[in-house]
Amino acid sequence: MQRAINGLKRWETLLFIIFIGTVLNNVAQSPAYLNPNNFINLFQLSIEKIIVAITMTFIIINGEIDLSVASIMGMAACIMARLYDVGVPLETGIVIALASGALAGAFNGFWVAVVGLPSLAVTLAGLVGYRGIARIMLEDRSIGGFPGWFNAFGQQPVLGSLTLGIVVFIILFLVGAIILHRSAFGRYVYAIGSNKEAAIYAGVRVQRVKMTLFIASGMVAALAGLLIAARFGAVRGNTADGFELDIVTMVLLGGVSIFGGSGTLVGVGLAILIILNLRNGMSLINITGNTQTLVIGVLLILSVLIPNWGRAVQTWIMRQRLRSAELAKGGER
Amino acid sequence: MEPVLAIRRVSKRFDGTQALDDVSLELYPGEVHTLLGENGAGKSTLIKIMTGIHQPDTGELLLDDKPISIANSAQAQHYGIAAIYQEPMVFPDLNVAENIFISHQNRGAIMRWGNLYRDADAILKRLGVTLDVRSPARGLTLAAQQTVEIAKALSLKTRVLIMDEPTASLSAHEVAQLFKLTRNLRDQGVAILFISHRLEEVFEISDRITIFRDGKRISTGLAHEYTIERAIRDMVGREMESFFHKTLSQPGDVVLSVRGLARQGVFEGVNFDLRAGEVLGFAGLVGSGRTDVALALFGIAPPDAGEIYFQGKRVNITSPEMATQLGIAYVPEDRRQHGLVMPFPIVSNISLPTLRRYINRIGLIDFDRERRTANEFRNRLKIRSESIATPAGKLSGGNQQKVVLSKWLNTRPKLLILDEPTRGIDVGAKSEVHAMINDLAQQGLAILMISSDLPEVLGMSDRILVMREGRQMGIFSRAETTQEVIMTAAMGQEAAS
Numbered sequence: 001m002q003r004a005i006n007g008l009k010r011w012e013t014l015l016f017i018i019f020i021g022t023v024l025n026n027v028a029q030s031p032a033y034l035n036p037n038n039f040i041n042l043f044q045l046s047i048e049k050i051i052v053a054i055t056m057t058f059i060i061i062n063g064e065i066d067l068s069v070a071s072i073m074g075m076a077a078c079i080m081a082r083l084y085d086v087g088v089p090l091e092t093g094i095v096i097a098l099a100s101g102a103l104a105g106a107f108n109g110f111w112v113a114v115v116g117l118p119s120l121a122v123t124l125a126g127l128v129g130y131r132g133i134a135r136i137m138l139e140d141r142s143i144g145g146f147p148g149w150f151n152a153f154g155q156q157p158v159l160g161s162l163t164l165g166i167v168v169f170i171i172l173f174l175v176g177a178i179i180l181h182r183s184a185f186g187r188y189v190y191a192i193g194s195n196k197e198a199a200i201y202a203g204v205r206v207q208r209v210k211m212t213l214f215i216a217s218g219m220v221a222a223l224a225g226l227l228i229a230a231r232f233g234a235v236r237g238n239t240a241d242g243f244e245l246d247i248v249t250m251v252l253l254g255g256v257s258i259f260g261g262s263g264t265l266v267g268v269g270l271a272i273l274i275i276l277n278l279r280n281g282m283s284l285i286n287i288t289g290n291t292q293t294l295v296i297g298v299l300l301i302l303s304v305l306i307p308n309w310g311r312a313v314q315t316w317i318m319r320q321r322l323r324s325a326e327l328a329k330g331g332e333r
Numbered sequence: 334m335e336p337v338l339a340i341r342r343v344s345k346r347f348d349g350t351q352a353l354d355d356v357s358l359e360l361y362p363g364e365v366h367t368l369l370g371e372n373g374a375g376k377s378t379l380i381k382i383m384t385g386i387h388q389p390d391t392g393e394l395l396l397d398d399k400p401i402s403i404a405n406s407a408q409a410q411h412y413g414i415a416a417i418y419q420e421p422m423v424f425p426d427l428n429v430a431e432n433i434f435i436s437h438q439n440r441g442a443i444m445r446w447g448n449l450y451r452d453a454d455a456i457l458k459r460l461g462v463t464l465d466v467r468s469p470a471r472g473l474t475l476a477a478q479q480t481v482e483i484a485k486a487l488s489l490k491t492r493v494l495i496m497d498e499p500t501a502s503l504s505a506h507e508v509a510q511l512f513k514l515t516r517n518l519r520d521q522g523v524a525i526l527f528i529s530h531r532l533e534e535v536f537e538i539s540d541r542i543t544i545f546r547d548g549k550r551i552s553t554g555l556a557h558e559y560t561i562e563r564a565i566r567d568m569v570g571r572e573m574e575s576f577f578h579k580t581l582s583q584p585g586d587v588v589l590s591v592r593g594l595a596r597q598g599v600f601e602g603v604n605f606d607l608r609a610g611e612v613l614g615f616a617g618l619v620g621s622g623r624t625d626v627a628l629a630l631f632g633i634a635p636p637d638a639g640e641i642y643f644q645g646k647r648v649n650i651t652s653p654e655m656a657t658q659l660g661i662a663y664v665p666e667d668r669r670q671h672g673l674v675m676p677f678p679i680v681s682n683i684s685l686p687t688l689r690r691y692i693n694r695i696g697l698i699d700f701d702r703e704r705r706t707a708n709e710f711r712n713r714l715k716i717r718s719e720s721i722a723t724p725a726g727k728l729s730g731g732n733q734q735k736v737v738l739s740k741w742l743n744t745r746p747k748l749l750i751l752d753e754p755t756r757g758i759d760v761g762a763k764s765e766v767h768a769m770i771n772d773l774a775q776q777g778l779a780i781l782m783i784s785s786d787l788p789e790v791l792g793m794s795d796r797i798l799v800m801r802e803g804r805q806m807g808i809f810s811r812a813e814t815t816q817e818v819i820m821t822a823a824m825g826q827e828a829a830s
Binding site for chain 2: 183184190197201203
C-alpha cells in the first residue's frame, strides 16, 4: 500500500512542483501576476470546462468516458436561447435546458449501463447527435439579448469578487471530493472502475452507479453551457465546440487513469491550476497558443508514462530478485 | 532417436503458487504424447511456456538439443511449435484458405489467389479431408474449424503440435475424424502433445503418457503400461496428504433445498438438501456445471427452471445483492477476476459488500468502524500483511483468499458457497483454510464446497455431489466413498470393481 500511495503521491507531488514552477516563472515575468484579479480572470476564462472536469473525473475513474459533454453544453445553451427567442420566459427555458442535459445523460447512461455498449462509442454518437440538435435549434443564427440579470451571472461577481461560475466550481469541487473520497457511492465508483466483475459479485449496483454518473455529467454539462451563454451574452450552434478534449486532458493530466480505478480530485484540481498558469505564463513570455498546446500535450504523455515506468521498473526488480533467489537455491543443490 | 523438443527442469512460480516444479518432458517426432493431470496440475502453464506466453523462472527448453528461448508466440511459430485449443481461433470473416495461410507473411506483396487456393487444397489433401477452401470460416462446424487450425499448423511446418482439450466440444463421430487426422500428422513425423480429460480417448490415441500433479511430473511411460486405475491414482495421489481431522457434527435444519434446478444448455436436474452445520462437496471436472449451479444460487446467472428453498421459503434469486441479503455468500473461484479489487486495500475489500453498514449519520463512511472490522478479521483469520492498508494485489494467494473469506463472513451468511477455496494457495494456508471451513460448519453454517481437489473434497465434506457434463451423477456419503469412485463418476467411467 505504502508504495502504491507513494506512486500516487509521486505524480501529485510532481504536479505540485510543476505548478510552483509555473507560478514562480510567471511572477518573474510579470509582477502583476500575483494580483488576485489576475487569478480570478484566469479561472473565469475556462470556468465552464473546469466545472465539467469534475464530473468527468468521476466518469473516468469509473472506467468510462463521456465525449458528449461539450455537445450537451452547446445543446442546452441553444435550447434555452431558442425558447427565449420564441417568447418562453428565460427562467422556464433554463429549467428545460437543464432537464435536457439530464435527459441526454440518461440516454447515454441507458446504452452504457443497461445495454452494456462501450461508452466511447455511445458518447461519440452523443457528441455528434447533441451537437446536431444544437445546430438545428439555431441554424446559422446567433441569439443574444438576454436579460441583464442573466448576463450578470456570467460576467459580474456574485460573492466577493467571485463570479457565479467560480462559486459553482468551488461548491462542486468540495462536494465532489467528499462524495468521491468519503462516501459509499465514491467507493463504488472506484471499485467498479478497478474491477467491475468483482463489484458485481460484491452486490454493488453497477448499473445504478453508472446511470447516476452519466445523468450527473449531462446535467453539469448543461449548467456549464448556460454559464458560457451568460458569459458571452450570446449563443451559437457551435458554442463550446471541441471542449470535450480539453476537459479529458485536465482529468488525465491530474493523474486519473484512463483505464479507470485510480486518481483523485485533488490531482485534477492541480492539473487545472497548472494548465491555466502554464498557458498564462507562456503567453507572458510570448509563446503562441499552438506551442502552448504542444507543451500541454507533452505533459499529458508524461502523466501516462511516469506511473507506467514506475510499475515497469518495480516488476523488473522483482523478477531479478526472484531469479537470483532461484539461482542461489539451485547452487545449494 | 533425438527428441524434437526437450523441456529440462522447468519451474514457474506465480505469486505464492508453484505452478511448475522442476518439470522435465521430452517430445519425440512421430509420437502422440498425452499430458494428464487434474485441474491446476500445471498443464496449462507448461503449454503457455512452450508457446511463449510465459517465460520459465528456471530451467530450459531444447529444440534439436539446442537451447532456445521463446519470447512470444511468433517465435514459438518460428521454432515450429503450434497449439490448437478447445475453442478454435479462426477468423470468421476470412475463408478457409486465408485462415490456413494467415501467419505467412512472405507470400509476396500481391495476393495470388489461384496459388493460395491451390496450396490450401494441397494441404487439406495431405490431411485427407475435403473442405471448400473458398467458404468462409464462419459457417463451419467446430470440428471443421479445428481442421482448419490443424491445416494452418501443417502449413507452418509445425514440428510440435499442442492439442489442448481439442475433443471437449466434439461429437463422437467428430472425435473419430480428429483422431484419424492426428494419427496422420503423427505418421508425418509431427510430435503431438495431447491433453484431454476423457480417459478412454487418451488410451485410444496415446503412444506415451505423462502425469502431472501439483506442478510436478509424477510419471511418464508407454500408454500400454498404464491402466485407467493407475492413471487416476497418479493424478489424484494416493495419500490423503496431511489432512486434519474433520469434526463430525449433528447437522441442523435444512438451510437450502434445490429441486430440479436447470439452466438451458448449462446444467439440469440438480436436486439436493443442505443442512446447517453440513459441508456438501461438489466434485466434477471443470466445465461440468458445478460453478454454474453456484452462480445460479448467488443470482449472477439465475436458473430458468426448478425451485430453490432457502430456510424453508421458496426464493427467486435474481441478483448477488439479493442473495447476500438472504444470507448467501459466494467465494468465487477466480479471486483476481471476481473475488477482489486488487488495488484496493484489505480494509476496503472486506467492507465492499457490506459498505452500507458503515455509513454514519451524515451519509459518509465511518472509517474507524470499517478499520475495526478489518482488524478483527485480520487477527481472527491470521491474514499476514503489513497492515489492513496493504493492497490485496500485494498479498500471497492464501492471504488473498482469507481476505475474500473475511469479506463474505462479514455479511453474516447462513449459507457459504466456496468455489475452489484452496486453488492456487500454498500448503500452509491450505490447511488453515480447511480448519476454518471446519470451524464454520461447527458454528452451524451450511457450506457448499466446490473443489477439483479430490482429497480435499473427501476430507472436508459430509456428503459429495458429483456432476458431469451438466448433470448430477449422484450424491455419495463421506463414509462410503473413495477418490476412485468420485473420479470415475466425474469422468463417466463404469465404476471399477
